[in-house]
Amino acid sequence: MSLALAPSTRAALADWLAEERALNAAAANTLSAYAADVTGFLAFLATYDGAPAGPARLAGLELRDMRAWMAHERGRGLGARSLARALSAVKGFFRWYGRREGFEPTAVLSVRAPKFRRKLPRPLAEDAARAVLDMVGESAREPWIAARDTAVVTLLYGCGLRISEALGLTGRDAPLPATLVIRGKGGKERVVPVLPAARDAVDAYLAVCPFDLAPDGPLFRGARGGALNPRLVARSMERVRALLGLPATATPHALRHSFATHLLEAGGDLRAIQELLGHASLSTTQAYTAVDTARLMAVYEAAHPKA
Structure with missing residues (x-):
């Protein structure tokens, strides 16, 4: 799936994950989940566009792109909870990437996560x-x-x-x-x-x-x-x-x-x-x-x- 990423985008993702590890002390499992979720999103864009997304494409994302991705994920059976987690990772990456590249990722950040019923824990008596x-x-x-x-x-x-x-x-x-x-x-x-x-x-x-x-x-x-x-x-x-x-x-x-x-x-x-x-x-x-x-x-x- 990483082949669907432009070299500059793959490098940016690696830099973001390294910063999450160093500055936010993100756990290895968390970083793996972030990498999978963001890579999945970028791979969808590559399929959607017919070519890997470079910096200009990422800076110009529109709300319809986000909606298309979310519809695709739901269509392949991803649940609301998992999609909300993936969206959170994508937003985190774009918040960082926008600051680094000097643009506002408004379309990405304005998307609302799907609602889901949070499972309450069931302790023992x-x-x-x-x-x-x-x-x-x-x-x-x-x-x-x-x-x-x-x-x-x-x-x-x-x-x-x-x-x-x-x-x-x-x-x-x-x-x-x-x-x-x-x-x-x-x-x-x-x-x-x-x-x-x-x-x-x-x-x-x-x-x-x-x-x-x-x-x-x-x-x-x-x-x-x-x-x-x-x-x-x-x-x-x-x-x-x-x-x-x-x-x-x-x-x-x-x-x-x-x-x-x-x-x-x-x-x-x-x-x-x-x-x-x-x-x-x-x-x-x-x-x-x-x-x-x-x-x-x-x-x-x-x-x-x-x-």
Whole structure:
């Protein structure tokens, strides 16, 4: 698909991605998604025009070009959420490119993203979350794997980690300290307290893990000693939810949702929970929790000095 890009455009895209990495600390997965989305848009223009788009063409984009691209994407089955993500990447690139080349990408920036219903997370009930932690190792074929899976899900629920963050821990992090410095999305760091239950679960895994955990190597290992694949954690969750009769929404990520929701239900401060989760926006944290409006109003009325 990169063959559909003019050399100058390909170089500009590479420069933008490099700047996103250096100045905005964009994660590798984010950069890959940006590259795919913008390259897809530029490839569409090349097909639409019959030739790769150079600087003059990009500076002269019109609203009809954008509408044609969006219609094409919907026609090939792209959902509203994915199209909105792609449009956001295209706007980001053109905002940067316009500044560099000295033009206003009005047609690109004025396009509205398609509306879509944002899926609300579905956390587990407290008793269900505890049952998952107790039983996740039940079907493991070896005791050390059972201890490993228990340790991972305990970190997800007890510390609110993303699965990538838990599996990103190294031998240097063991034994777990009272607090962990976690590098999350966009390279943003946050400090996460480690509950005794999480520390104990990891200690139990360390006591039976058959592999040498080098300081720079992964803390959680697969059956052959390599880094633990997140898909294996998902499979463990699939097995335990079948045993417990939990819905398909009971995934590893649901444990992070549960962490946030149960903290808020217990009277935790929304801003503090935002920091623990590593969210840039408070609205993201609010969407992450399954506490209804009545509960939020009760917290507000109890805490506000004029209530």
